[in-house]
Amino acid sequence: MSVTIEPIKPLIGGLVRVDKSRLCDPDVVESVRAGLEDRGVLVFAEIGLKDEEQLAFTDRLGSRVNFTRQAPGSDVSAQDVYKVTLDKELNNEPDYVLGTFFWHVDGVTMDMAVPKATLLSARSLADRGGETEFANLIAAYEALSAEEKQEIDSLRVVHTLEASMRPVWGHPSSERRERWTRMAVPMEHPLVWKHPDGRKSLLLGTHADGIVGWPAAHGRALLWRLQQWAAQPDFVYRHSWRPGDLVMWNNEGLMHRVAPYTDGRRTMHRTTIAGREKPGHRARPEDLARTLEPV
Numbered sequence: 001m002s003v004t005i006e007p008i009k010p011l012i013g014g015l016v017r018v019d020k021s022r023l024c025d026p027d028v029v030e031s032v033r034a035g036l037e038d039r040g041v042l043v044f045a046e047i048g049l050k051d052e053e054q055l056a057f058t059d060r061l062g063s064r065v066n067f068t069r070q071a072p073g074s075d076v077s078a079q080d081v082y083k084v085t086l087d088k089e090l091n092n093e094p095d096y097v098l099g100t101f102f103w104h105v106d107g108v109t110m111d112m113a114v115p116k117a118t119l120l121s122a123r124s125l126a127d128r129g130g131e132t133e134f135a136n137l138i139a140a141y142e143a144l145s146a147e148e149k150q151e152i153d154s155l156r157v158v159h160t161l162e163a164s165m166r167p168v169w170g171h172p173s174s175e176r177r178e179r180w181t182r183m184a185v186p187m188e189h190p191l192v193w194k195h196p197d198g199r200k201s202l203l204l205g206t207h208a209d210g211i212v213g214w215p216a217a218h219g220r221a222l223l224w225r226l227q228q229w230a231a232q233p234d235f236v237y238r239h240s241w242r243p244g245d246l247v248m249w250n251n252e253g254l255m256h257r258v259a260p261y262t263d264g265r266r267t268m269h270r271t272t273i274a275g276r277e278k279p280g281h282r283a284r285p286e287d288l289a290r291t292l293e294p295v
């Protein structure tokens, strides 16, 4: 066996033991793909990948995508490697990174297939904070009662970048809102995402801004309750980073967030694998107005 995956917690997390030189071997890639579905998040402790190695591994696992090419921190010199950092030299607009302090699923407010998986390498760390937490939205759905599942099974949710930025900028300027409009589009997705393999997951996050056909406050109240449900310790793995760690997660079945930090030295290099499932579509303007404003 050239790779073993050890469960970290009963419902989430796998520690991958593999020699770096074998990472792109077909049998390793197959085991990693299967482990990702099974464990949700995989940790390659202190594996120390360079950008080219991370991109090569990403390419073996699927087709790479850069869903934040327009976001601050995108770097044309390292195509498809996004630097997650508050370092002013690398990123002069921290909104997007500050938004990661709150639960989210990557790429949900883009009119494209939701990214399949994200790979994050720790290059330098914060003195305090910066741990990343992952919540298993498949396990969280499965643990609901039959009655609760039935109540939410056919609900549709509007997701907006503005909602994910609300905790960062309570009162954004119109210029800032304008910029967000260029970076993302309001999307409508099912609350319960039915995957081709038969599994179902909740599609939640701070970007979830209302339930179609429901009064705004009622929709947000249910979404926040479900988010709290899914963030219970049993469904969550919290990763304390060491330099060189690589962590990848199934973005279709997990939400994630980072523990707040202020240290500009913390820098993560992110690559993304394109998804094949597009659960939703652009939100219709009439639904947006009805869903997001109080009546």
Ligand SMILES: [Fe+2]
Binding pocket: 100, 104, 105, 106, 256
């Ligand atoms: Fe993220």
